[in-house]
Amino acid sequence: MGVDLAVKIGKLTLKNPVMVSSGTFGCGEQYEELVDLKELGAITTKTITLREREGNKPPRIAETYAGMLNAIGLENKGLNYFCDTTLKYLNSIKTPYIVSVAGEEEKDYSKLIKALDKLNIEAIELNISCPNVKSKKKRMFSQDAQDTFKLVSKVRKLTKATLIVKLSPNVTDIKEIALAAQDAGAEAVSLVNTFLGMAIDVHSRKPKLGNITGGLSGPAIKPLALRMVYEAANCLKIPVIGQGGIMSPEDGLEFILAGATAISIGTANFIEPQSAILIKKGIEKYLIKNKIKSIKQLRGTIIS
């Protein structure tokens, strides 16, 4: 029995629901010798900004219990480089891709979206949840429902691309923010970005990250992320892309049972570059074994 793994995120159709997360897979090129990119549901690119950003001072990563902290600081070569170089590569592979963008203020987002719209980019992820760069307001857009609503409404009008909004877990009530994104016209939300955290080297008494604080990812955050995806999916009509610590098919299935339409693999790529493909295969097996014809039938079927 063949099973149907296809899902829709806005206007984007994915062959399977397992994608790779922003900042953990480059644009795919770095992994092409190890991973059959065609098998990925989609690739979300490293977040780009209007101008080149040099990133934070090292050390930028630290291992923690079942996870890692990062404070990369959105190092990237900027919009022009992306359009001239990275995009050529992305257009040459057969995998759907989502371009992740971030800015310090609304103007930055608008310029980025307009430029990408001109190039007929199919899907854009608004990263309004990076914990390692401070916006002018000293908090992330996604830490305030009104800020989220205003920004998303504004950029929504500027593009025909599928608009995904990436949310931060560093909030009191994720439902409020997720609803604001939906009301403003987002076609999907993606959660979670990393949890703010820190670590100290007791021998030197220095923080383990040059930036002092950073974002926690990996299995350590999975139960927290799962709870937030569950809450968001229960109050939204638009699809949720679930992520946070997914390492195995079972982890991925938990997110789908909690209501996620698709799932995204981040930190696991560093440990096993084939993670997304192995997880996809595991999910397929689960569906066959349980005689479920389509992944859509499994979504949100947690029994409580």
Next chain:
Amino acid sequence: MYQEKATVLENKKITSQCYMLQLRAKNIAREAQPGQFLHIRISNKNQKPFLRRPFAVHNTENKNEFSLLYKMRGETTKLMRELKKGDKIDVIGPLGSGFNPSHEAQKYVLVAGGIGLAPLFFLAKKLADDKKEVIFVCGAGTKNELLCAKELSQIKIKPVLATDDGSRGIKGSVNDLLNNYLTKNRKDKIEVFAAGPGMMLKEAARICKKAGVRLEVSMDEIMACGVGVCLGCAVKTKNGYKLACKDGPVFKAEDIVWA
């Protein structure tokens, strides 16, 4: 770049803190160049350690085999010590860009601080194969910690030694030896290659700059992905941040902005 299940052929203790691990994985062994590294996954059931760890290619043999030299440090190296003949480990490599000796130099000085010997041995072997004159400077705390004297003599290189306690070679550091050597051989065209702790590399860079000699260093950074996607292994250079796993781990010393 390959991901292979490498088979353990031998795992032997060579000093109180260091071990040599011999592995078979044909693609990696065939393509590895001196200065490149491998990203190794080895963890217990609780995903500890969580991330892969980088180790330099120490040597390659008969196209199918390569070896690593590792020093006990934390969880990964503890698990590596337990490996037995026939075990398999997950290795990604060869990664990064390695040493770039020019063909013009008359003498190649290799400066190894402690476990920094690991990648430099491979370079020494290649240079010796090309009939180049190699001066191999190595150092350790005390004579029992000195690495690979026998292996170096097999490729007909006699190491110049320094120990902190003077139990073998001069009492002092590898940089003292480097400085002496460069002072005494001003007329020769020399290139220097160094690997070891950050402070040692910084000092070697100062000495080579003063002597007007070209130096390449292998930088030791904490890594997550090892392939250039996480941007975690940033090294500050005069041209902005570069990635130790992709642009390095070997850099021209003159490009580095030392901390």
